[in-house]
Amino acid sequence: MFGDYSLGDLGSIFVMQGFAGLILFSVYVLMALGLAIIFGQMGVINMAHGEFMILGAYVTWMTSNFFQSYLPSMFSGYFFLAMILAFVASGALGMLVEWVLIRHLYKRPLDTLLATWGLSLMLQQAYRSVFGAREVGVELPQWMLGSLQVTDSIEVPINGVFVMCLTVLITISVAYVMYKSRWGRQVRAVVQNRIMAGAVGINTEKVDRYTFGLGCGIAGVAGSAFTMIGSTGPTSGQLYIVDTFLVVVFGGAASLLGTIASAFSISQTQSTLEFFMSGSMAKVLTLLAVVGILMLRPQGLFALKVRK
Amino acid sequence: MTDNRFFNRSELIGILALAVFLVVVLPLTLDVFRLNLVAKYLTYAFVALGLVICWGYGGILSLGQGVFFGLGGYCMAMFLKLEASSVENTKIQSTPGIPDFMDWNQITALPFFWKPFHSLTFTIAAIVLVPGIFALIIGTAMFKRRVGGTYFAIITQAVAAILTILIVGQQGYTGGINGMTDLRTLKGWDIRPDHAKIVLYFFEVGCLFVCIMVAQFVRHSKLGRILVAMREKEDRVRFSGYSVANFKIFAFCIAAVFAAIGGAMFALNVGFMSPSFVGIVPSIEMVIYTAVGGRLSILGAVYGTLLVNFAKTSLSETFPELWLFGLGGLFIAVVLAFPNGLAGIWGDYVQPRIDRLISSRKPKPEGWTDSSVADGAPAE
Numbered sequence: 001m002f003g004d005y006s007l008g009d010l011g012s013i014f015v016m017q018g019f020a021g022l023i024l025f026s027v028y029v030l031m032a033l034g035l036a037i038i039f040g041q042m043g044v045i046n047m048a049h050g051e052f053m054i055l056g057a058y059v060t061w062m063t064s065n066f067f068q069s070y071l072p073s074m075f076s077g078y079f080f081l082a083m084i085l086a087f088v089a090s091g092a093l094g095m096l097v098e099w100v101l102i103r104h105l106y107k108r109p110l111d112t113l114l115a116t117w118g119l120s121l122m123l124q125q126a127y128r129s130v131f132g133a134r135e136v137g138v139e140l141p142q143w144m145l146g147s148l149q150v151t152d153s154i155e156v157p158i159n160g161v162f163v164m165c166l167t168v169l170i171t172i173s174v175a176y177v178m179y180k181s182r183w184g185r186q187v188r189a190v191v192q193n194r195i196m197a198g199a200v201g202i203n204t205e206k207v208d209r210y211t212f213g214l215g216c217g218i219a220g221v222a223g224s225a226f227t228m229i230g231s232t233g234p235t236s237g238q239l240y241i242v243d244t245f246l247v248v249v250f251g252g253a254a255s256l257l258g259t260i261a262s263a264f265s266i267s268q269t270q271s272t273l274e275f276f277m278s279g280s281m282a283k284v285l286t287l288l289a290v291v292g293i294l295m296l297r298p299q300g301l302f303a304l305k306v307r308k
Numbered sequence: 309m310t311d312n313r314f315f316n317r318s319e320l321i322g323i324l325a326l327a328v329f330l331v332v333v334l335p336l337t338l339d340v341f342r343l344n345l346v347a348k349y350l351t352y353a354f355v356a357l358g359l360v361i362c363w364g365y366g367g368i369l370s371l372g373q374g375v376f377f378g379l380g381g382y383c384m385a386m387f388l389k390l391e392a393s394s395v396e397n398t399k400i401q402s403t404p405g406i407p408d409f410m411d412w413n414q415i416t417a418l419p420f421f422w423k424p425f426h427s428l429t430f431t432i433a434a435i436v437l438v439p440g441i442f443a444l445i446i447g448t449a450m451f452k453r454r455v456g457g458t459y460f461a462i463i464t465q466a467v468a469a470i471l472t473i474l475i476v477g478q479q480g481y482t483g484g485i486n487g488m489t490d491l492r493t494l495k496g497w498d499i500r501p502d503h504a505k506i507v508l509y510f511f512e513v514g515c516l517f518v519c520i521m522v523a524q525f526v527r528h529s530k531l532g533r534i535l536v537a538m539r540e541k542e543d544r545v546r547f548s549g550y551s552v553a554n555f556k557i558f559a560f561c562i563a564a565v566f567a568a569i570g571g572a573m574f575a576l577n578v579g580f581m582s583p584s585f586v587g588i589v590p591s592i593e594m595v596i597y598t599a600v601g602g603r604l605s606i607l608g609a610v611y612g613t614l615l616v617n618f619a620k621t622s623l624s625e626t627f628p629e630l631w632l633f634g635l636g637g638l639f640i641a642v643v644l645a646f647p648n649g650l651a652g653i654w655g656d657y658v659q660p661r662i663d664r665l666i667s668s669r670k671p672k673p674e675g676w677t678d679s680s681v682a683d684g685a686p687a688e
Binding site: 039043045101104105108109110111113114115117118119120121122124125128129238242245246249278280281283284287288290291294295298 | 369371449450453454455457458459461462463465466467469470473474476477588589592595596599629632633635636637638639640642643644647
């Protein structure tokens, strides 16, 4: 299998394959972060998470079109505005959904799963009616095209590097918000003991709403980043939802570090296997390994010790 | 029938009414094409029945019933496909005697796991055993470690995703995305003409009633009581000395076997099997049939399946855009407003009036209200 390649070539292949895995890793982390907040902290299974992500992607696409037609001079910087808009749009929709739907179902976690699945069907159809069934691609600004030549045989695409930097930035800010800010303390207090948190004066309903909104907003940013490496269609979100849930469960819900570690191991396994076999078999083997490990260790990689 | 083991009176009336509806009314009023559609819908009713036991009574939500439906369906389809690919039928292929999709994928000999499917006895055993054992493995691994609830739902969903990717990816062995098409005969008996479809319909309705009886038996036995108790207060049942995991495994396995029988019926009645009935989306749709019919009602599952599918066919023919909105809205409405589905509405509004009508003639009716109190609503 390796006969045709020299040692140097092999090294380059592994580096580039590893880099492809890193881009997949970034997408997983961005999606899983929002889900880890919603599922890990609130215990709500949000099957419409992928659709919130796609909303962010469509917002980015619209912003890019707007800049192209009206502000072509500032086109190179549109992406930063688009990301903020995506966060706001998905977050606002998320808070609305929490208010209309989710808050009635906190005591029935399996039912949130069905209700949010219904929501995801409706959102998909809404996207299809508004934006059309065809996938849309975003025009990238000039500076994001092309690739960096690291050595003679290794080159990495600039948009991939950008998405990775973005992922690191967002992860750090989420970690800061959850573990250092006053609001993050409130969220964790509500998770640990809702009644006591309420008794000491935390408005638990408001915390729930903003937590859900934050999770959905991060999904929107994930969608925004997603447009830079792939095209967007009404059902693109559904492709990732099961993978992302596995990432969160595998990492151990409620553990940010676990989410990142599991996203890394899953994406690297998959992209490395893809080099040796067909994409579908690589995916099957990766998912099988994850399910197998979860059967042996149901609490995930990094589980918090909690008394049930 | 009088010892209250299987039915109380109103359930007996309900089952008879369903029997009249399926055996007499539908075959007399529908043409063969529509009747075949009903047969197709009823295959999902098997899955919904299993979900009533597993989800409604046991509280175990499986989002991977499509896996078992698919395993049963593929077992049946493999037998039918082998019979359709006899040497005379396939003499234009470069390797006669193997299914056409294998020939297209440059496979020259029948793979080993296909060979036993020449035998009908083996196939029938496989339809029940393969999904049953698979469910036993998953159930044992999960429930013995006290994994349940949302985690279990996500894992079953992942299994559904894996099986779909596997079937689509391994074209040469499974027929890929197109599935197994062009199924013709069952032991030399052509399953395609109209009269065969009518026979198959009645056969399927017969099987459905056998499954309904099994479900009724489980529900009225001590086992059913323990399942309900487990759903409500799992720890208390465990401390009373019952092995919670074993009961859960049993409920999951019986749901899997029902789903597999449904899948086999699908292959027979519809004449093909494809991965589009295995994955995540069909699995969740099967859950919604149960939810609409009422997750605690065995007969409700059948009516819910028929109703949702009729709505799907007629709406998606005329307003394809509206259908997904309708289905999505139905999910949300059922969950928010009617957690016990059609059967809940029937039990709350229609049955009391009927009871009142009867009780004006008879002093004390026994019936729905008794059983619905005993079964209880799902845990809030």
